[in-house]
Amino acid sequence: MDPKLLLMMAVSVVAAVGGAAADYVRPLPRKALQFPWSPKHSSYPQQVHVSLAGAKHMRITWVTSDKHAPSIVEYGTSSGTYTSTAQGESTSYSYVLYSSGIIHHTVIGPLEDNTLYFYRCGGEGPEFQLKTPPAQFPITFAVAGDLGQTGWTKSTLDHIDQCKYDVHLLPGDLSYADYIQHKWDTFGELVQPLASARPWMVTQGNHEKENIPLLKDGFVAYNSRWKMPYEESGSNSNLYYSFDVAGVHTIMLGSYTDYVEYSDQYKWLKADLSKVDRARTPWIIVLFHVPWYNSNEAHQGEGDDMMASMEPLLYAAGVDIVFAGHVHAYERSRPVFKGKSDPCGAVHITIGDGGNREGLAYKYIEPQPEWSIFREASFGHGELNMVNSTHAFWSWHRNDDDEPVRSDQVWINSLFSSGCLAKKS
Incomplete structure (x- = not known):
């Protein structure tokens, strides 16, 4: 390996050790953005x-x-x-x-x-x-969930626009329309400058449900507007799917559709993981909305049932990284499985801090769990640079006075290269 790369890895590991962030004055929420009406021809895209x-x-x-x-x-x-x-x-x-x-x-x-x-x-x-994305490493993903349409959303999008990324990953809660349908239109207008230039791969959150008992099924607006490659990946639902890009197999799961054993989503996930060729896609990353590992007081335990059902599948397959949203704060775990650090488990990252209107979730449980290595309640986005088949560099950039500040970073080794898969087989 390149000596410079090894040096950067060593420095990053040292910088990452130390657990929680230092005291930080958290930013206040910002108002919802205003979108003045601009008349356009009826056939104008x-x-x-x-x-x-x-x-x-x-x-x-x-x-x-x-x-x-x-x-x-x-x-x-x-x-x-x-x-x-x-x-x-x-x-x-x-x-x-x-x-x-x-x-x-x-x-x-x-x-x-x-x-x-x-x-x-x-x-x-x-x-x-x-x-279009590259066919081989390196490839960079921008990651931000729980976006909404506030001033902080605009700041996050501006920072992502400065990142030389290839694909945007969004683990749920897009527009925060919450039944007010014209907000789906303003959200589409807000993200168009970025989303028209790079692929945006999304999964649903609770704010996409919008079901009205006896009148409207859930996810009507989401499924109509944000069609993902579910058919191409053998899924029968737009709420869960997978795709391959540049040596990375990415799985998008649904926290709000049935996930218990023998459900359609569970059976699809098991079949999808069984078809992964780690020689061709040495990395597996997974996204869904409700975090399984969360030491914030907000949304405690909401992901437990899904984790009980699906975590064994992800562990057996050697999933490397799991991204979630929902909690309006940032947190990164050690490799973890069944509630404890495990060198052959996935790194879990909560990144539901894109700029939502509900504000930040700033209360954490004390003492900090042993599996939790870094946590901070700030708005921001993440960048995942898959350098090669064995090493990826993750960095989280909080929005601080409208400047993206790199607040957390770490090198991650692929489980495929670590020998973990051989131990599990």
Whole structure:
């Protein structure tokens, strides 16, 4: 290994030891953002975002108010020159007195890896550009959950925009619409500058449920607007799926759909993990909304049932890192399993501090559990740089006076390279 890399690892490990953060003056909540109405032509594409859609393909999603607007995407590798066209599908939904616009989903590809593409939605409107992820290491993920639409959300998005990332991972609680459907539209407008340029891979949180007993099933807006590659991964639900990118197998699970043994999600997860080829994807990371390892007073015990059901599957498969949201604070564990540190367990990271309107969860349980190595109630985002098949560098950047401050960092070794999988087999 490169001597410089070894030195950085050593320094990072020393810096990470020491447990909880020093005293820190936590920022106050910020007000909800205001979105002045800006009239646009009925076929003008709005709320544009992209997501991965199987090998070498990406899904472009946008909204129009014209029900006759075509679901086509023109694209190419030169600005203004579109050498390919893809035809997609459209949907819409109603919710009490609200009627959505026409939501278009169009898959483009096959695409070249690590390449800049220019595209146009519906045959008119502005040109957008996206960059496809690399096929090999290194690859960088930006991670932020519980975003909402506040001033802190805007600060977090600005900091993520400064990060040279390839894919954004969001472990639930996107818009905080909470039944007020037009807030899904303003959220789409807010994230469009980032989400139209890099794939955003999301899973649902409690604020996406929006069910009304006897009137509306849950997740209608979420499933209509944020279609993920569940079909491509053999899932029968948009609430859980997986995808491969640059040597990383990523699994997105649903905390709010059935997860008990023999449920559809459990059976799908077991089958999905059994198909992972660690020689091709040496890393496995998992995201869901409700944390299993949480020493914050907020949401204590809410993930226990899911953990009892699914943690043995993740442990047996050698999952490396687990991300969760829900708790509005940051926490990183040691490798852990069954409530205790275990060198062959996953590192659990709670990162539900993207900028939500409910404020921070600043009360932690004392004494700090032995598995908890760093915790802090601040808004921020994380960056996961998968350097190669054996080493990844994780850093968490709190929003401090509108400057991203690296407050926690650590090198993580893959379990595939550590010999743990051989011990479990």
